Amino acid sequence: MTWLITGGAGYIGSHVVREMTGAGERVVVLDDLSSGRAARLPADVPLVHGDVLDRDLLDRVMREHGVAGVVHIAARKQVGESVERPLEYYGANVEGLRVVLAAAAAAGVGRFLFSSSAAVYGMTDVDLVTEDTPCAPMSPYGETKLAGEWLVQAAGRAHGMATACLRYFNVAGAAVPELADTGVFNLIPMVFDRLTTGEAPVIFGDDYPTPDGTCERDYVHVEDIASAHLAAARRLTADAETRLVLNVGRGEGASVAEMCAIILDVTGRDGVEPAIAPRRAGDPARVVASAELAMKELGWSARYGVREMVESAWQGWCLHHPEARR
Secondary structure, three states: OEEEEEOOOOHHHHHHHHHHHHOOOEEEEEEOOOOOOHHHOOOOOOEEEOOOOOHHHHHHHHHHHOEEEEEEOOOOOOHHHHHHOHHHHHHHHHHHHHHHHHHHHHOOOOEEEEEEEHHHOEOOOOOOEOOOOOOEOOOHHHHHHHHHHHHHHHHHHHHOOEEEEEEEOEEEOOOOHHHOOOOOOOHHHHHHHHHHOOOOOEEEOOOOOOOOOOOEEOEEEHHHHHHHHHHHHHHHHHOOOOEEEEEEOOOOOEEHHHHHHHHHHHOOOOOOOOEEEOOOOOOOOEEOEOOHHHHHHHOOOOOOOHHHHHHHHHHHHHHHOHHHOO
């Protein structure tokens, strides 16, 4: 069977392609290359350049490649941008998903794996976020991911698809430098960027109700994200009745201050003192996953720690920003 991976030339998508092909799965990638790069893909993986909103293209790809399962990763994913451009986000993330599901249903595809996000939870006030924690997204991006989960589950029931929705927490790191995240939207690359330009990293708020006063998050290595996709894909293949919504995290929190200290050590900037700025609106004190259900349902757990994430991310950053090494 062949898996269609939408967004497979992106940061996360290319790691999923690497994991699945390495395990012997056949894949075809559909990507508009707006943020993805063809060079991330192995030479023997077919790449179709196109938009998930193009139903005719999807029908052709499904037919020509004998697609029997879909891993839908393609999406707009910047929280702040989604607030400014909600119509674009709903169009790309919800309507795009609807078109992919419609094409999958018409082609008789029996397995559908959806890339969701911890952004569906919003401002949590629990020690560990379980899949039963109420969802109250705080951005159009989070709303599109929650609506996407509903749509996937409804379509799965109606069309006999086995489905899984994976709620990623804070993804970081790289399997190899060439697959590293080139965007500057998350904590680790944002600190790298400031260090590269000779500026101190910024910590937004040091008066939260956490041990060191800075926000705590659950960081998960992108290789672990990829292995979770493989485990979920295998489960969907083995059990046609699968209906899963799972957190994908380590189940351990790391504070912003702790992460900055690790980054400064890895990059050799131990003497740099982070600057403290006021809190940002909407930042919860702690968002850490319970990963127990993923272990129970998939036999999956994260293998890598935060230092390994930072070290691998730094190697990738230096590949693309050679001026960062000194």
